[in-house]
Amino acid sequence: MLTNKMIKEAALAAGADACGIAPISRMAGAPDDMNPKFLFPEAKSMIGFIFRIPRGVQRGIEEGTQFYQYPSMAYGGINEIFAPSVLYQVGKVIEDEGYEAFIYRNTGARGSVSDMDGSPGNSLSPEEQIKVIEQAKKATDHHRSVQFTRATRDINVAPDLQFQFRLAAVACGLGEIGWSKMLLTPQFGPLQRIAFIFTDAELEYDEMYSGKPLCRKCMACVRECPGSCIPAEKTGKKITVDLDGKICEWGDIDMWRCYAFYTHGGRYYNPFVPKEVFDKNENGDLNLLEGKAEASEQEIMKVYMALEKYFPSWVGYNMAKCGGCIRACVSMLEKKGGCMDGRFKEPLRTKKAWKLDR
Numbered sequence: 001m002l003t004n005k006m007i008k009e010a011a012l013a014a015g016a017d018a019c020g021i022a023p024i025s026r027m028a029g030a031p032d033d034m035n036p037k038f039l040f041p042e043a044k045s046m047i048g049f050i051f052r053i054p055r056g057v058q059r060g061i062e063e064g065t066q067f068y069q070y071p072s073m074a075y076g077g078i079n080e081i082f083a084p085s086v087l088y089q090v091g092k093v094i095e096d097e098g099y100e101a102f103i104y105r106n107t108g109a110r111g112s113v114s115d116m117d118g119s120p121g122n123s124l125s126p127e128e129q130i131k132v133i134e135q136a137k138k139a140t141d142h143h144r145s146v147q148f149t150r151a152t153r154d155i156n157v158a159p160d161l162q163f164q165f166r167l168a169a170v171a172c173g174l175g176e177i178g179w180s181k182m183l184l185t186p187q188f189g190p191l192q193r194i195a196f197i198f199t200d201a202e203l204e205y206d207e208m209y210s211g212k213p214l215c216r217k218c219m220a221c222v223r224e225c226p227g228s229c230i231p232a233e234k235t236g237k238k239i240t241v242d243l244d245g246k247i248c249e250w251g252d253i254d255m256w257r258c259y260a261f262y263t264h265g266g267r268y269y270n271p272f273v274p275k276e277v278f279d280k281n282e283n284g285d286l287n288l289l290e291g292k293a294e295a296s297e298q299e300i301m302k303v304y305m306a307l308e309k310y311f312p313s314w315v316g317y318n319m320a321k322c323g324g325c326i327r328a329c330v331s332m333l334e335k336k337g338g339c340m341d342g343r344f345k346e347p348l349r350t351k352k353a354w355k356l357d358r
Contacts (some may be wrong), residue, residue, distance in 0.1 A: 002201050002249040011086065048194060048223075049196065079195075166181070172206060180221035186209070
């Protein structure tokens with residue numbers, strides 16, 4: 001007989017750092033095209049897995065000395081290699097008991113609607129536009145949203161179905177959403193990736209987190225965002241979601257602007273682009289990063305085209321030049337009373353966050 005205990009023991013033995021189980025009905029308030037109940041009609045349970053991000057991969061960015069390890073290990077290594085192997089092992093335990101295991105790794109939000117602004121799949125992200133230009137539409141590359149998808153039956157939603165990972169993790173009792181929209185867990189603060197299994201097995205379910213609030217609403221994420229993408233709490237700009245009776249809220253982030261700065265950093269946080277490139281700002285292509293234009297796909301496209309030659313993408317992920325909100329959050333949660341207080345012998349930050357002098 002398949003039990004909650006069997007699944008969690010298998011998850012931890014395979015290498016997950018935490019596991020929570022919830023009825024799929026907790027996602028009932030989600031839009032149809034982001035509701036995992038449509039994955040298959042008999043789905044009853046969702047199983048969330050936490051994979052910690054070693055704090056050390058942030059060290060090179062914190063010091064301004066090494067950037068590769070964060071996208072290669074904390075993104076590519078976990079999303080593409082480690083988490084799938086854990087899902088596979090736990091999926092076998094479930095299927096050996098006669099139930100189906102729909103394993104769902106972190107796919108980078110390639111769904112029927114854009115996770116950036118909710119637009120349908122025929123909109124192109126900046127990377128996709130570059131590919132279209134370079135390949136002259138000869139090939140379809142990996143897309144953030146699926147351009148030509150259509151529902152296959154009247155009762156279905158269009159593939160590929162992409163749900164809100166962080167809210168699903170909250171539903172599984174693994175943590176809460178912070179003001180910066182990051183998932184915070186009691187064990188690791190914002191330092192984790194998540195993945196899921198959906199099954200037709202009915203299980204014993206975990207309660208959603210109800211302990212001391214994990215987000216301290218300190219607004220350090222707001223202060224340290226180089227693109228001013230996260231609104232302060234006092235502005236009243238926030239997103240509120242009622243997740244089966246649990247109220248989740250976060251700042252109404254300018255997602256396209258965040259996208260531009262997270263991957264390109266701007267003048268003061270990208271050591272790979274010469275200062276002269278920012279000074280020249282040829283054709284105004286860097287206006288967005290220089291605070292002279294509003295965020296849009298078109299403006300981000302200009303940034304990508306202007307800067308793509310200066311630094312590569314590894315393992316399918318852009319190098320993180322920013323990560324300001326994450327490191328600011330870790331630093332604050334390590335202070336007295338935060339959920340990461342006492343976890344490490346030395347704090348992440350002992351001086352001001354680095355910034356290029358230019």
